[in-house]
Amino acid sequence: MSGLAAGIRLAHYDQSVCILEKHWTIGGLNSFYRTNGRNYDVGLHAVTNFTPRGTKKGPLARLLRQLRFRWEDFELSPQVGSAIAFPGVRLGFNNDIDCLRSEIARAFPAEVDNFERLLSQLADYDDLDQENFGGSARAFLAQTLQDPLLIEMILCPLMWYGNARPDDMDYGQFCIMFRSIFLEGFARPYKGVRLILKHLIKRFRSLGGELRLRSGVESIRVEGTRAVGVVLENGEEITAKRILSSAGVIETQRLCDNLSQLEPQKAGQLTFIESISILDKQPKDVGFGETIVFYNDSPHFHWRPPDEQLCDTRTGVICSPNNYLYPSHSGELEDGVIRLTTIADYQRWKQLDDKEYVRAKMWWYDRSVASAVRFIPDFRSHVIDTDVFTPKTIRRFTSHDNGAVYGAPDKQLDGTTHLSNLFLCGTDQGFVGIVGAIVSGISMANMHCLRDPG
Amino acid sequence: MTPAEIRDEIIDILSEIAPDEDLSGLQDEQSFREQMELDSMDFLDIVMELRKRHRIQIPEEEYGELASMASTVRYLEPKMANI
Numbered sequence A: 001m002s003g004l005a006a007g008i009r010l011a012h013y014d015q016s017v018c019i020l021e022k023h024w025t026i027g028g029l030n031s032f033y034r035t036n037g038r039n040y041d042v043g044l045h046a047v048t049n050f051t052p053r054g055t056k057k058g059p060l061a062r063l064l065r066q067l068r069f070r071w072e073d074f075e076l077s078p079q080v081g082s083a084i085a086f087p088g089v090r091l092g093f094n095n096d097i098d099c100l101r102s103e104i105a106r107a108f109p110a111e112v113d114n115f116e117r118l119l120s121q122l123a124d125y126d127d128l129d130q131e132n133f134g135g136s137a138r139a140f141l142a143q144t145l146q147d148p149l150l151i152e153m154i155l156c157p158l159m160w161y162g163n164a165r166p167d168d169m170d171y172g173q174f175c176i177m178f179r180s181i182f183l184e185g186f187a188r189p190y191k192g193v194r195l196i197l198k199h200l201i202k203r204f205r206s207l208g209g210e211l212r213l214r215s216g217v218e219s220i221r222v223e224g225t226r227a228v229g230v231v232l233e234n235g236e237e238i239t240a241k242r243i244l245s246s247a248g249v250i251e252t253q254r255l256c257d258n259l260s261q262l263e264p265q266k267a268g269q270l271t272f273i274e275s276i277s278i279l280d281k282q283p284k285d286v287g288f289g290e291t292i293v294f295y296n297d298s299p300h301f302h303w304r305p306p307d308e309q310l311c312d313t314r315t316g317v318i319c320s321p322n323n324y325l326y327p328s329h330s331g332e333l334e335d336g337v338i339r340l341t342t343i344a345d346y347q348r349w350k351q352l353d354d355k356e357y358v359r360a361k362m363w364w365y366d367r368s369v370a371s372a373v374r375f376i377p378d379f380r381s382h383v384i385d386t387d388v389f390t391p392k393t394i395r396r397f398t399s400h401d402n403g404a405v406y407g408a409p410d411k412q413l414d415g416t417t418h419l420s421n422l423f424l425c426g427t428d429q430g431f432v433g434i435v436g437a438i439v440s441g442i443s444m445a446n447m448h449c450l451r452d453p454g
Numbered sequence B: 001m002t003p004a005e006i007r008d009e010i011i012d013i014l015s016e017i018a019p020d021e022d023l024s025g026l027q028d029e030q031s032f033r034e035q036m037e038l039d040s041m042d043f044l045d046i047v048m049e050l051r052k053r054h055r056i057q058i059p060e061e062e063y064g065e066l067a068s069m070a071s072t073v074r075y076l077e078p079k080m081a082n083i
């Protein structure tokens, strides 16, 4: 996604661009696949950062302007409403911050003023200004809010949708995620992520861009302090003036053949399994009418890789693509779908042999769903088909080490690397999610390939 | 190009960058930023469009000259006189 966005910017300004994709299909983590006659999205629960037509501020408006799309092109339908569910407390929220405000007034009346203070502090955060990015979100929240439970509940969705770091979160990432989820909101195209991808590809090609699938980069050719080109897995060499890589920070360094001067950086660890259930009716008809529920089964939110097992089902995200306010002409989605995301451990999943892997998928599907139905109506008797994808799947679609969904914890916000004309974009540059990846591609293309035409 | 033609060209660029914007009431002396909520990425686009359409190079130190319509036209006049 970030690569396509960067490609569109550069091709629009007449640069000659080639996008190399290792996979046989497009989209990376935002891809889709077909099994048992059904289409599944890999990464899409919701497009975050949703703002209504005509909004001029914010990442969505910015990316539409930069890529010359109309708001209508992405066919975004807003969410019905979502919730954060902890034992005994539930906070609803939707695309209007007043909903969360009143929910906090109901469940945490003593925190009303503190929450306002939090909102006013966040309003001024500029996500293009990287100076205040570091720092602990937990420390910031502890200064602003008093009730530890409210702090945990606010962090839960924000970490789930964009935190590469275990336990705590960078302050900047917290501000970005808070805005994208609570101040802006969730939406989805009726046709899913493929609609957005289709637009991006069409635009890229119409501007003269070249997209090559099944073209994994095996190495980046280095001369001195510069990258001079890439060597593909099939041996072909392509020269380039500049290279943008969405492969990840460590993954990209590994592709360079002068490995001697590398500073070791830690790869991310946080990865997921996704348990998808197809129902015999619409989710709302089994009593699940919300768009997304972020649940955690104790007052403390545990955001870290599982300690001992393949998965940790204490927390999860339950989401239904059916529960969006689609326009009346598209009607309801054909299949009733409930998706459930659970924290998992890549290394343990990787070690399983084929038979164990299949068994583990079934076992953890059951465990995950059993955990989730403590927070939403039990839909299990309506399930007619299931699919589970694992960290191995995520690794296959992204080639990220450990299948780390949000990449490495330490972001490279200016996108620079040890080589003067090799730059990062996407997850490891700093912006995550669908909108984040697109904005990342745009800003890295602007910063490193357009400002200085060289 | 005459100053009036340069102004039209800038309006055309702005309408490409921000298609939903009503530009008919644009005040020439007031900054773009105040009137249209343009951010730094949009300013880069004005520069890039001028480069793409007319091969005009604007060094980064001079981006500030593009703050308002009046200052932009003044700045571009000598650069676009022979186009």
Ligand SMILES: Cc1cc2nc3c(=O)[nH]c(=O)nc-3n(C[C@H](O)[C@H](O)[C@H](O)COP(=O)(O)OP(=O)(O)OC[C@H]3O[C@@H](n4cnc5c(N)ncnc54)[C@H](O)[C@@H]3O)c2cc1C
Binding pocket: A001, A002, A003, A020, A021, A022, A023, A026, A027, A028, A029, A030, A042, A043, A044, A045, A046, A047, A048, A215, A216, A217, A218, A246, A247, A272, A274, A341, A394, A396, A397, A398, A399, A400, A405, A425, A426, A427, A428, A432, A433, A434, A435, A436, A437
């Ligand atoms: C289960 C799940 C649910 C999610 N839900 C949401 C959601 O609801 N909303 C949201 O906004 N985000 C969601 N995300 C996150 C979102 O999908 C990612 O943040 C986003 O896709 C990142 O885009 P990217 O361009 O940075 O990287 P990637 O999507 O990882 O793309 C990198 C690309 O580079 C290719 N590549 C890697 N190495 C090479 C090589 N050597 N040669 C050639 N090609 C290579 C890969 O094949 C891949 O296509 C979800 C993710 C998961 C796993």
